[in-house]
Amino acid sequence: MRPKTLIVLASFCLLSAAHPLWGQEPEAPLRYQLDLREPATHLVRVTMQIPGWTRGGEIQFPAWNNLYQIRDFVRDVQDLTAACDGKPASLSRVDLETWSYSNPCSELTLHYEVYANQPGPFSAELDLHHAFLNFALLLFYLPKDRARPIRVRLLLPQGWKLATLLDAGPEPGEFQAVNYDRLADSPAEAGQFSEYDYKQRGASYRVIVDADPEDYSAPKLLKALKRITATETALMREVPFKRYTFIFDFPHSGVAGGMEHADGTAIYIPADRTRSSLAAVEAVAAHEFFHLWNVKRIRPQALEPIDYVHGNDTRDLWFSEGVTSTYGELTLLRSELISRREFFDHLASEIQQLRSRPARFYQSVVAAGRDAWLEKYPDYFRPERSISYYNKGELLGDLLDLGIRHATGNRESLDDLMRRLNRDFAEKGRFFTESDLRVIVHRLAPGFPAEEFFRNDVDGTKPLDFAGYLAYAGLELRTNQVQAPDLGFHSLMSFGGRVRVESVDPASASARAGLQPGDVLIKMNGTYLTVLPDEQLAGMKPGDEVVFSVERNGRDYEVTFPLGAKSAVRYEVDEMKQMSSAQHSILRGWLEGKTESAAGAAN
Numbered sequence: 001m002r003p004k005t006l007i008v009l010a011s012f013c014l015l016s017a018a019h020p021l022w023g024q025e026p027e028a029p030l031r032y033q034l035d036l037r038e039p040a041t042h043l044v045r046v047t048m049q050i051p052g053w054t055r056g057g058e059i060q061f062p063a064w065n066n067l068y069q070i071r072d073f074v075r076d077v078q079d080l081t082a083a084c085d086g087k088p089a090s091l092s093r094v095d096l097e098t099w100s101y102s103n104p105c106s107e108l109t110l111h112y113e114v115y116a117n118q119p120g121p122f123s124a125e126l127d128l129h130h131a132f133l134n135f136a137l138l139l140f141y142l143p144k145d146r147a148r149p150i151r152v153r154l155l156l157p158q159g160w161k162l163a164t165l166l167d168a169g170p171e172p173g174e175f176q177a178v179n180y181d182r183l184a185d186s187p188a189e190a191g192q193f194s195e196y197d198y199k200q201r202g203a204s205y206r207v208i209v210d211a212d213p214e215d216y217s218a219p220k221l222l223k224a225l226k227r228i229t230a231t232e233t234a235l236m237r238e239v240p241f242k243r244y245t246f247i248f249d250f251p252h253s254g255v256a257g258g259m260e261h262a263d264g265t266a267i268y269i270p271a272d273r274t275r276s277s278l279a280a281v282e283a284v285a286a287h288e289f290f291h292l293w294n295v296k297r298i299r300p301q302a303l304e305p306i307d308y309v310h311g312n313d314t315r316d317l318w319f320s321e322g323v324t325s326t327y328g329e330l331t332l333l334r335s336e337l338i339s340r341r342e343f344f345d346h347l348a349s350e351i352q353q354l355r356s357r358p359a360r361f362y363q364s365v366v367a368a369g370r371d372a373w374l375e376k377y378p379d380y381f382r383p384e385r386s387i388s389y390y391n392k393g394e395l396l397g398d399l400l401d402l403g404i405r406h407a408t409g410n411r412e413s414l415d416d417l418m419r420r421l422n423r424d425f426a427e428k429g430r431f432f433t434e435s436d437l438r439v440i441v442h443r444l445a446p447g448f449p450a451e452e453f454f455r456n457d458v459d460g461t462k463p464l465d466f467a468g469y470l471a472y473a474g475l476e477l478r479t480n481q482v483q484a485p486d487l488g489f490h491s492l493m494s495f496g497g498r499v500r501v502e503s504v505d506p507a508s509a510s511a512r513a514g515l516q517p518g519d520v521l522i523k524m525n526g527t528y529l530t531v532l533p534d535e536q537l538a539g540m541k542p543g544d545e546v547v548f549s550v551e552r553n554g555r556d557y558e559v560t561f562p563l564g565a566k567s568a569v570r571y572e573v574d575e576m577k578q579m580s581s582a583q584h585s586i587l588r589g590w591l592e593g594k595t596e597s598a599a600g601a602a603n
């Protein structure tokens with residue numbers, strides 16, 4: 001996938017790993033066998049075979065993967081033993097994640113178990129119902145030889161099927177990856193899922209759904225996915241894969257999230273949010289599918305090579321995540337999965353969200369990306385501590401698009417920027433830096449004040465000029481003073497974690513109803529909470545009753561109270577009554593994904 005790095009690593013491997021004494025080819029694949037046949041124990045029993053073990057070699061276990069959080073996956077590894085050419089070998093612990101073995105062997109074999117009992121697209125889970133596996137949470141790598149090719153075999157419980165992003169290997173029942181990074185980027189689902197597929201523009205799409213058939217409409221899901229993949233491949237003017245796999249899980253619990261991979265994605269949405277509408281699924285799918293370009297192929301230099309132990313500096317997340325959200329929303333609109341009104345309302349709510357966080361005055365969006373590593377701590381999410389790089393990054397994507405269109409008479413756009421990054425970096429196997437991005441923006445739209453944009457809006461904390469940018473497209477941002485519903489308490493959640501009440505206003509109805517700091521909120525009005533309850537108040541008004549399912553000291557409670565009222569500013573985005581033809585042209589181009597230079601051509 002990244003030819004340049006592979007060549008560097010491969011030549012390093014030839015120098016370091018060859019060991020003529022033992023007659024092994026340096027590129028002999030590492031073999032892993034994962035035995036899932038006792039799912040009730042949650043234990044994945046792993047055998048790893050390492051041909052050509054050299055004196056003093058090391059094995060290492062990742063501390064992070066998927067989420068920008070050091071999660072120390074080694075915590076779930078138990079009963080590690082080794083054999084050197086069949087004889088017991090005692091490994092030495094080098095540090096928390098690393099072991100070494102001093103003697104050479106023609107084959108070193110490891111046996112160990114991993115406790116896999118965390119649901120969700122970022123984790124590894126084995127239970128009686130199914131398995132969802134991210135291999136970096138399960139498998140050791142060779143820290144000095146991560147470019148080694150890999151073969152994987154899975155032993156499944158009776159009656160289970162397997163879907164994996166890995167390619168089939170040369171032997172029956174075997175899968176392969178060119179190296180460990182690719183293995184880590186290729187999750188697997190095992191169990192009794194439903195499977196659908198479709199072909200589009202020469203590629204095949206597999207749709208794996210682990211869900212109760214009552215909980216979703218398969219025809220509606222496929223129809224939406226076809227529109228999303230058609231819109232985004234048309235936008236990028238390419239289909240850079242032969243096969244793409246969507247893995248969906250609609251659990252009867254509160255687990256939610258989506259994780260992108262180069263040729264697929266894993267998406268969990270609670271079933272109580274998929275039964276009546278697939279809007280949540282569509283929004284996540286549109287975001288994750290765009291990631292196959294933005295972050296997987298159009299990849300910041302800072303994310304490579306992956307440091308599985310210490311993490312990587314993530315100063316580009318406003319672009320890699322935020323602008324992916326920009327395209328998630330534009331894709332829903334351009335695929336006619338949402339209306340113009342819904343698009344404008346979403347934009348207004350994103351502006352509202354940014355303006356509700358005092359940290360916007362002192363934390364730049366670049367700093368928020370670098371601080372992503374703190375997202376495992378719920379208190380990091382206090383509005384006074386942090387902003388969201390998803391939120392501000394998505395808005396910056398919109399502003400950049402409008403700014404480029406305005407500066408070029410709607411002849412260039414953010415779409416052209418993404419295509420140019422794809423052509424100049426992804427297709428050449430190069431990673432981009434922040435200065436590459438600045439140069440491309442400047443070349444694309446010399447009249448756009450790129451330097452100020454990056455200094456003030458990306459690296460700085462100057463308030464964003466929404467009114468100015470929106471006016472380029474004949475839109476205005478209106479504010480109304482309203483009586484908004486008030487929960488009467490503050491809550492926080494870590495990324496992918498649970499909602500915890502931090503403080504309760506003693507004069508509020510929630511306090512009178514018995515809500516306490518430290519309570520964990522599981523459901524709101526019967527629906528699993530996957531975002532803060534404050535973000536679930538749309539369409540509600542003061543006086544409306546809310547019901548929370550609460551967990552406190554291991555016991556479950558229900559707390560019911562009427563919403564209070566507070567004075568708040570509500571934002572609205574609307575079209576101006578009078579628009580110039582330039583404004584009309586930018587608005588239409590932006591919403592439909594067109595420019596003047598490509599007028600008539602499909603997207």
Ligand SMILES: [Zn+2]
Pocket residue numbers: 260287288291321324
């Ligand atoms: Zn994302």
